[in-house]
Amino acid sequence: xxTKNLPKLLIVVLIFTNLSCAxxxxxxxxxxxxxxxxxxxxxxxxxxxxNYLKGMPDSVHAQEIRFALCEYYFQTENYRDAINExxxxxxxxxDDKSTIFVQAILYKALLKYKEDSRLxxxxxxxxxxxxxxxxxxxxxxxxxxxxxxxxxxxxxxVDKIEFFKNNDPFLKITP
Numbered sequence: 001x002x003t004k005n006l007p008k009l010l011i012v013v014l015i016f017t018n019l020s021c022a023x024x025x026x027x028x029x030x031x032x033x034x035x036x037x038x039x040x041x042x043x044x045x046x047x048x049x050x051n052y053l054k055g056m057p058d059s060v061h062a063q064e065i066r067f068a069l070c071e072y073y074f075q076t077e078n079y080r081d082a083i084n085e086x087x088x089x090x091x092x093x094x095d096d097k098s099t100i101f102v103q104a105i106l107y108k109a110l111l112k113y114k115e116d117s118r119l120x121x122x123x124x125x126x127x128x129x130x131x132x133x134x135x136x137x138x139x140x141x142x143x144x145x146x147x148x149x150x151x152x153x154x155x156x157x158v159d160k161i162e163f164f165k166n167n168d169p170f171l172k173i174t175p
Contacts, residue, residue, distance in 0.1 A: 026052075030061055034147060042148070046072045067098055068148045074105050075148075079113035082106075101144045101152045103127065104163040108171050127161050128175050 030052060037045040046069070053065045066089055073082035086106040093099060107123045140156040153164040163171040 026056055026059070030059070037148060042072065063093055063096065063098075064147050066092075067102065067146055070102060070105060071146055071148050071150060074109055077112070079109045082109045083113060097142070098144050100127075100142065100154055101163070104152075104154070104171050104173075107173065124173060124175070127173055 033045055033048045033052060036048065049065050049068060053059070053062060053069070056062070059065070066085070070082060070085045070089055073079075073085055083106065086102055086109060089102050090099060090106070093102075103123055103126060107120065110120050110123070138157065142154045142156075144152040146152070151166055152170075153167070155162045155164075160172060160174045162169065163173075
C-alpha cells in the first residue's frame with residue numbers, strides 16, 4: 001500500500017519543497033534590494049523594486065514597496081507618475097498608518113505639478129475632516145519609516161498640520 005502511494009507522496013513533497021524554496025528565494029531577493037538601496041544607485045534599486053513587485057504583486061512587502069515607488073517618483077520630480085501612484089495607493093490602502101503621509105506627498109506633488117486645485121481642496125478637507133482630541137499636549141504626533149530610509153513625522157495641531165521628512169520641514173497645511 002505504501003509503495004503504491006509513494007510516487008504521489010514524493011510528488012507532493014517535491015512541489016512543496018519547490019514552492020518553499022521559491023518563496024525563500026524571493027524573500028532573500030527583497031532583502032538584497034533593501035541592502036542595495038543603502039549602498040548603491042537608487043535608480044537601479046528602484047528598477048529592482050518595480051520588477052520585484054511585478055513578479056510578486058501579493059507579497060507581504062507590496063505595500064511598503066509601493067510607498068517607496070511613490071517616494072521615488074516624487075524625489076525624482078516625476079510628479080505626474082507620483083500623482084498617479086499616490087492616488088492609486090490611497091485607493092488600495094485607505095486606512096493604513098502610512099495613508100496620512102501619502103496624502104501629504106500627494107498634496108505637495110499636486111502643488112509642484114500645478115495640478116487641479118479641486119483635488120488640493122479635497123485633500124485639505126480630508127486632513128481636517130476628523131476631530132482632533134488633544135489631552136495633556138498641544139499636538140498629536142505620528143511617525144513612519146520607509147524602506148528608502150526616509151523618516152516621516154506629522155504633528156497635528158488644532159489649527160494646522162506640519163509634516164517633516166528626515167526632520168526637515170516638508171509641508172505645512174492650515175484649514
